[in-house]
Amino acid sequence: MHLYDLPLVFALIGLAFYTVLAGADFGAGWWQLTAGKGQDADSIRDHAHHAMGPVWEANHVWLVFVLTVVWTAYPVAFGSIASTLAIPLFIAAVGIIFRGTAYALRAGASTKRELGAIDTAFALSSILTPFALGAAIGGIASFRVPVGNAAGDPWTSWLNPTSLLIGVLAVVTAAYLAAVFLCADAARLGEPELERKFRARALAAGLVSGAIALAGLPVLRFDAEPLYHGLVEGKGLIGLIASIVAGCATLALVWWRRYEASRYTAALAVAAIIAGWALAQSPVFLEGLTVRQAAAGRDTLVAVTVAVLAGAVILFPSLALLFRLVLGGSLGLGEGVAERPDEGRSLLTVLGPGLLPRLAIAFFVAGIGFLTVADAAWAHSLGVLCFFAFIVAAFPAALPPDLLQTGLKRR
């Protein structure tokens, strides 16, 4: 592994997270769409929504992460891909807007009918976005994206056998992942009826995606020969085998109702096939462009690597916290219930009523001196700090006095 490979590895890890986490979100939309009508359908829709609600925004940021890493570290490849595959990428983007709108709208909906209508109307995006993104990947994997500004065919680059295969596979896999996750959630919440429904869905979707994947190999052989050879004979074989094993293991675990473990094997199956694709294609990024040729200069690669590693140190503990809260139901609630707010003291008594406004005026005057009158850069920095200090110092004094004190008297 070289420095020039590293950002691509990060991007692929991000892509795997996106496929698993956002894929499950889109898949949840699929089950909402196909839930039908009536009480049972409502409970399916609600369950799918509640399971995804707290995490969907974070799940979708993975895509932004992938895009930014690729355009920073492999700018020419990114420009070529985005311009040739503009249509599927735009369709995916529109689908993402719909999905976000559905979540935003849910915050305001109150009746069952409204909720059902919103979910059905927007769940369409759950098919659109994974299909379009899968089709775009198919275009890259079958070398239909040449280097250059919109140099490839705008239609056949993503409407071709490989793209259709990967697009359909993305939709079905998303549904499969969602069913596995939602089944595990239902079991955890003690909802046997929902558990039974999602178990059946998980098994069915798992078998269908497995069948499509196997049926797809001949398609690849005919349409994307280098990829096919990389997958069945070359370095990609490890990924392919790992994916098949993890996929079968997931089915078995769901069958035996070992849902928590099945979450991880399902995710592994997806991650392994992404790794398999990358290995099968390496070191070629696009036709006539290797990863090394596509990579940006050394300073940029180092900066991206450092930024990603430093970011990961903050990101993963935060993500763990979020998922623990969502999966565990609460965080440290026991200690919290008894905890009452502190004895009331007004802001003004804490800070001294006369001092702050005077201090604020002093900061304001100093700010004008440093930022407006003076010309040096250091003075400007000081001036900005003075103005922020002015706002902070004047804020308590700018609030109406009765506002804070009435609050105290009520206690």
Added chain:
Amino acid sequence: MSKLVLLAEVHQDYLLQARQMQALSFVVHIPLVCFGIAFPAMVLFVEWLYLRTGDELYRTLARRWTKVMAALFAAGVVTGTILSFELGLLWPAFTASFGSVFGLGFAIEGFSFFLEAIFIGIYIYGWDRLSPRAHFASGIPIAIAGFTGSLTVISVNGWMNHPTGFELRQGEAVDVHPVDALFGNPYFWHELVHMYLAGYMVTGFVVAGAYAAVRLRGRWGRYERTALAIPLAVAALCAPVQVLVGDWNGREVARAQPTKLAAFEGLGETRRGAPVHVLGWYRDGHVDFGIPIPRMLSLLAFHDPDARVEGLDAVPPDERPPVNVVRIAFQTMVGIGTFLALLGVTFLAVRWRRKRLPESRWFYRALVLAGPLSVVALISGWVTTEVGRQPWVVYRVMRTSEAVTGAGGIPVGYATLALVYLGLALAVAWILRRLARAPLAEEP
């Protein structure tokens, strides 16, 4: 090692539509960004008041604002994702040529975005699931990520306006030092401070404006007064500061982008003792029908009434921005900014002298107006700086026409996006009305 240069200019019939599509995406996203920057801090302040006083009113207010924050954040996430798509979909040659220089800013911003999304999830779903202190603490990273996010994004914008940190050899960026380019660039701090204050002003005036409308309809309890006073106090303090920060921005532009400054003021010829014109229309190197203030531009830009100010004639006509668009946007921003500052000072004066909120109905009418006007000023400000940069995408290095995609179908994409965003706007308006109408007692 062979490098493939994408700079070869492609023909694009719909450059203007591509620019408009990008502008539309910003117009939708930027007001939501303001709420991402400033609203979490306001909600946290209210929650902090609850923790200090135990007054349930603050808890109710913070919870209701949290719902608004959640809906606006969802819209902000998707519109922000669209922007990152568009950087590739509309301007692939820009990302291909300079992604290695500016991309790092967005990669770091991605992590801010992550933290914001994660902690907003924890904050929203944690109201009943976390201890009060832990819940308050979970909101702090949201406010911090709002700041670091704007810092990194604006560092990229600063770089586009004042490109450094690379060498240009045969149209290719070589010897790239992205950290220097983005954060060693002296030309972005003024933009950051200006935008950050704008975030607090827009949020403050829009929220206060909504409660001013409630007051005008006759509902005016302690809840409404609190909900109005907090954002209004923030906005009223930021607005006068913004005038002075804006003046600083003008001087920075005068120093580094003289052509942009000339477009702000419609200054055709380079001259000493340049005037400022209020209103008017730029034509053939002159401002017609404007009210001139002699020597004012020289004084404002260089602190010297006789200073020489570079006019539009300093560059060939094909390197000048569309003057009237820039100038009208600039004047709109300055005009509204002045109005908002006066409104803020009025509030502060009444608070200072009478120790209460203003009581005049006219004040509240003006405040209702201030909400949408602050958004208009925000967008005008971005039009001023971004259209003022034209015809360059990277100032004096790469033209927007060299950056655009060669793909067809831009009008179709533009129309689709416009429709989708109209739908999104209607949806958000519907949610906000719904949330506003929900009775106060409904809170668990």
